[in-house]
Amino acid sequence: MSEGSTLLSWVIWLPIVAGLLVLATGSDRNAQFARIIALIGASANFLVSIPLFTGFNRLTSDMQFVELAPWIETFNIHYHLGVDGISMLFILLTTFTTLLVVIAGWNVIQKKVAQYMAAFLIMSGLMNGVFSALDAVLFYVFWEAMLIPMFIAIGVWGGPNRVYAAVKFFLYTLLGSLLMLVAFIYLYHKSGGSFSILDYHKLPLALNVQIMIFIAFFTAFAVKVPMWPVHTWLPDAHVEAPTGGSVILAAIMLKLGAYGFLRFSLPIVPDASHSLSGIMIALSLIAVVYIGLVALAQSDMKKLIAYSSISHMGFVTLGFFLFNNMGMEGALVQMISHGFISGAMFLCVGVMYDRMHSREISDYGGVANKMPMFAAFFMLFAMANSGLPGTSGFVGEFMVIMAAVKVNFWYGFLAASTLIFGAAYTLWMYKRVVFGAVANAHVEKLEDISKREFFVLGLLAVAVLGMGLYPLPFTEVMHASVNNLLAHVAQSKL
Numbered sequence: 001m002s003e004g005s006t007l008l009s010w011v012i013w014l015p016i017v018a019g020l021l022v023l024a025t026g027s028d029r030n031a032q033f034a035r036i037i038a039l040i041g042a043s044a045n046f047l048v049s050i051p052l053f054t055g056f057n058r059l060t061s062d063m064q065f066v067e068l069a070p071w072i073e074t075f076n077i078h079y080h081l082g083v084d085g086i087s088m089l090f091i092l093l094t095t096f097t098t099l100l101v102v103i104a105g106w107n108v109i110q111k112k113v114a115q116y117m118a119a120f121l122i123m124s125g126l127m128n129g130v131f132s133a134l135d136a137v138l139f140y141v142f143w144e145a146m147l148i149p150m151f152i153a154i155g156v157w158g159g160p161n162r163v164y165a166a167v168k169f170f171l172y173t174l175l176g177s178l179l180m181l182v183a184f185i186y187l188y189h190k191s192g193g194s195f196s197i198l199d200y201h202k203l204p205l206a207l208n209v210q211i212m213i214f215i216a217f218f219t220a221f222a223v224k225v226p227m228w229p230v231h232t233w234l235p236d237a238h239v240e241a242p243t244g245g246s247v248i249l250a251a252i253m254l255k256l257g258a259y260g261f262l263r264f265s266l267p268i269v270p271d272a273s274h275s276l277s278g279i280m281i282a283l284s285l286i287a288v289v290y291i292g293l294v295a296l297a298q299s300d301m302k303k304l305i306a307y308s309s310i311s312h313m314g315f316v317t318l319g320f321f322l323f324n325n326m327g328m329e330g331a332l333v334q335m336i337s338h339g340f341i342s343g344a345m346f347l348c349v350g351v352m353y354d355r356m357h358s359r360e361i362s363d364y365g366g367v368a369n370k371m372p373m374f375a376a377f378f379m380l381f382a383m384a385n386s387g388l389p390g391t392s393g394f395v396g397e398f399m400v401i402m403a404a405v406k407v408n409f410w411y412g413f414l415a416a417s418t419l420i421f422g423a424a425y426t427l428w429m430y431k432r433v434v435f436g437a438v439a440n441a442h443v444e445k446l447e448d449i450s451k452r453e454f455f456v457l458g459l460l461a462v463a464v465l466g467m468g469l470y471p472l473p474f475t476e477v478m479h480a481s482v483n484n485l486l487a488h489v490a491q492s493k494l
Contacts, residue, residue: 213272
C-alpha cells in the first residue's frame with residue numbers, strides 16, 4: 001500500500017460489512033435492530049469519507065489516497081484504488097445519500113427490513129468502489145456487482161410492474177457493459193499486459209481503433225447516464241422502484257455513466273472523443289430539449305422527475321464534450337447538484353406517496369393547506385430543479401450554458417431552453433399538487449412531515465442552498481484534475 005492510507009478501502013468495505021451484519025439479523029422480528037445497525041453503518045461510512053475532502057490536496061492532479069496490492073497476479077490484476085478531484089466528491093455524495101436513504105426508509109419499509117437496508121449499504125460500498133478503482137478489472141467487478149442490489153431493491157420492494165422494470169433495468173445496463181469488457185481486454189493486450197487504467201492514457205492508438213473503443217465505452221456509459229435514445233429503462237425503473245431506490249438511482253447511479261466518460265473515454269481515446277464530439281453534443285441537446293418536452297406531458301410525478309433527470313444529465317455530457325474548463329467543471333457541479341435535487345424531489349414524492357399511495361398529479365391539490373412545512377421544502381427543491389439563481393441547480397447549468405455559447409451560440413441557446421422547459425414542467429406539477437383548495441377527502445386527512453422527514457429534507461435543503469450560494473469549495477477541488485485532463489486531451493488532438 002502506498003501513501004499508507006486505507007481510507008478508500010474503508011469507504012468501500014465498511015458499508016458492505018455493515019450490510020452483511022444487517023442481513024444476519026434475519027427476520028422482521030428483529031427489524032428495529034436491523035435499522036439501528038444500518039444507521040450506525042451508514043453514519044460511520046459518511047464520517048469515514050469526510051477526511052477524503054479535508055485531507056485532499058487541491059493543488060495537484062495526481063491520484064491521492066492510493067492503495068496498491070496484488071490481486072490476481074497471473075493476469076497482472078491489482079487491487080488498485082485512488083481518487084482525484086473528479087472522483088472524490090462523488091464518494092462523499094454516495095455516503096451522504098445512503099445515510100439519508102436509511103433514515104428515510106426507517107418506518108416506511110415494514111417487510112424484509114433487514115434485506116432492504118442491507119441492499120442499500122452493500123450498493124453504497126460497491127458504488128464507492130467504482131469511483132475509486134484504478135484497475136480495469138476491479139472497476140468492471142464493482143460496476144457489474146452494484147446492479148445486483150438495485151435489481152433486488154426494485155424487484156422486491158417496487159410497484160405492481162416491479163419485475164418487468166427490474167429485468168429491463170438489468171438487461172439494458174448489463175448488455176451495455178459487455179462491449180466495455182471487450183475494450184478492456186484489447187487495451188490489456190495493447191499495453192503489454194496491464195489492466196492499470198492510468199497506463200492506458202499513454203497508449204498510442206490509431207484513430208479507427210480509438211473510434212471502435214469509444215463506441216464500446218459509449219454503449220456502457222450512455223445507457224447508464226442515460227442518454228437519448230437508450231433512456232427508456234429509466235422512467236420504468238423510477239416509477240416502480242421504492243423511494244430509496246429512486247433516490248440512489250437518480251442521485252448516484254446516473255452519475256456513474258457520466259463519470260465513465262471522464263475516466264475512460266476522454267483520456268484513453270482523446271482523438272476519437274474530438275472526432276465524435278459533434279454527435280455527443282447533438283445527443284446531449286436532444287436530451288435537454290426533447291426529453292424536457294416529454295416531461296411536460298407526464299401525469300405521474302415520479303415519471304416527470306425521471307424524465308427531468310434525463311434532461312438535466314444532458315447538460316453533463318454536453319459540458320464534457322465542449323472541451324473547455326468552464327464546461328467540464330460546470331458539468332461536474334451539475335452532477336453533484338443533481339444528486340441533491342433529484343434525491344430531494346423523489347423523497348418529496350415519497351412523503352406524499354406514503355400517505356396517499358398515489359403518484360398521479362390529478363389525485364392531489366391543496367396540499368399546502370394541510371402540509372405547510374412540507375410545501376415549503378417542496379417549493380425550494382422545485383425551484384432548484386428549475387434552475388433558480390441561489391440554488392445549486394443554477395450554478396452548473398449556467399456554467400455549461402456559458403461554455404456552450406463560447407463554442408457555438410446555438411449550442412448555448414438550445415441548452416438554455418431547459419430553463420424554460422424545466423420551470424414549466426416542475427412548477428406546473430407543483431402548482432397542481434400543492435396550491436389551490438383541498439381537492440378531496442384524502443388530501444383533507446394528510447398530516448405534515450414528521451421530525452425524521454424534516455431532518456432528511458432539511459439536510460438536503462442546506463446542501464442545495466449551500467452549494468448554490470457558495471460553490472467554491474466544490475469547484476476548487478476539481479480545478480487541477482480538470483485542467484490536467486483537458487491538457488491531455490488537447491495534446492493528443494489530431
